[in-house]
Amino acid sequence: MAQTGRDIKRRMNTIRSIQQITKAMEMVAASKLRQAQKSAEATRPYFARLQQSLSRALAAAERVGEELPPIARSRQGDRHCLVVVTSERGLAGGYNANILRRASEFTAQHPKTMLVVVGRKARDYFRRRNRDTLGEFVNLGDNITTGQAHQIGQMIYDFYVHDLFDKASILYTRFINTVTHRVELRPILPIGDAYTGGEQETQAAFDPVYFYEPSLSQVIDVVVPLLIDAAIFQSLMEAKASEFGARMTAMRNASDNAGELIKELTLSFNRARQAAITKEIAEIVGGADALERVR
DSSP states (O other), rough: OOOOOHHHHHHHHHHHHHHHHHHHHHHHHHHHHHHHHHHHHHHHEEEEEEEEHHHHHHHHHHTTTTTOOGHHHHHOOOOOEEEEEOOOOOSSHHHHHHHHHHHHHHHHHHHEEEEESSSSSHHHHHHHTTTOOEEEEEEOOOOHHHHHHHHHHHHHHHHTTTOOOSSEEEEEEEEEEEEEOOEEEEEEEEEHHSOOOOOOOOSSSSSSOOOOOOOHHHHHHHHHHHHHHHHHHHEEEEEEEHOOOHHHHHHHHHHHHHHHHHHHHHHHHHHHHHHHHHHHHHHHHHHHHHHOOOO
């Protein structure tokens, strides 16, 4: 059905209003992205150094034959715990869809997987599918704190110690740049599988000797929970930066699409107006011809 000029004008005004909203949301996301990107990049060296320190301690324990604490011993079972990190809100392009698709693939491969969800989107997704969860963490806000990461890490640590599962991983989105984000599965537990791949030290002319006080086993027992919290915190920061980047890109694309649609509607409006003018001229000319015939 052909649209009148008034209908086209009304639709153009509606799209302009939506475009103003998407531009505002793009600017807000860009502002938050700068801070989140700095925070995410700042956590990487700390986590890598902590991972390297634990790897060195585990290697020293293996070298001297010292018995490791229970938390640092590998398990042979196949019971998994998966921490799924999504956003609280949508309007972020394929950010949440990519995470949830990967989570579904993981649970399909490991049907007995226990879930810990972070973010409203993950919680709602698994609730609709009647999946039970070990824990739900929502409304964390835009500024992730170490206390929030500690709550998640402490819960995973306690459940692992009490033998509820054998392996724990966190599924998050790693921030590469503003438009590129990669879904990654980061192992958390067991320690022997998750944190023995730290960055290698530069080879020197001599091998450093480290002394651990009060004992190597006690040092490992203290560092492991700290590293679990650091892994979760770093993953949350990466995910938050990726979320803002995805939302900024999605809002920019929405604004561009609105601009293109406004251009198309402007052409349609001009055609409709020109057709109306042509019709009026034709009616005037036809009326004048009719009057001439009457005379």
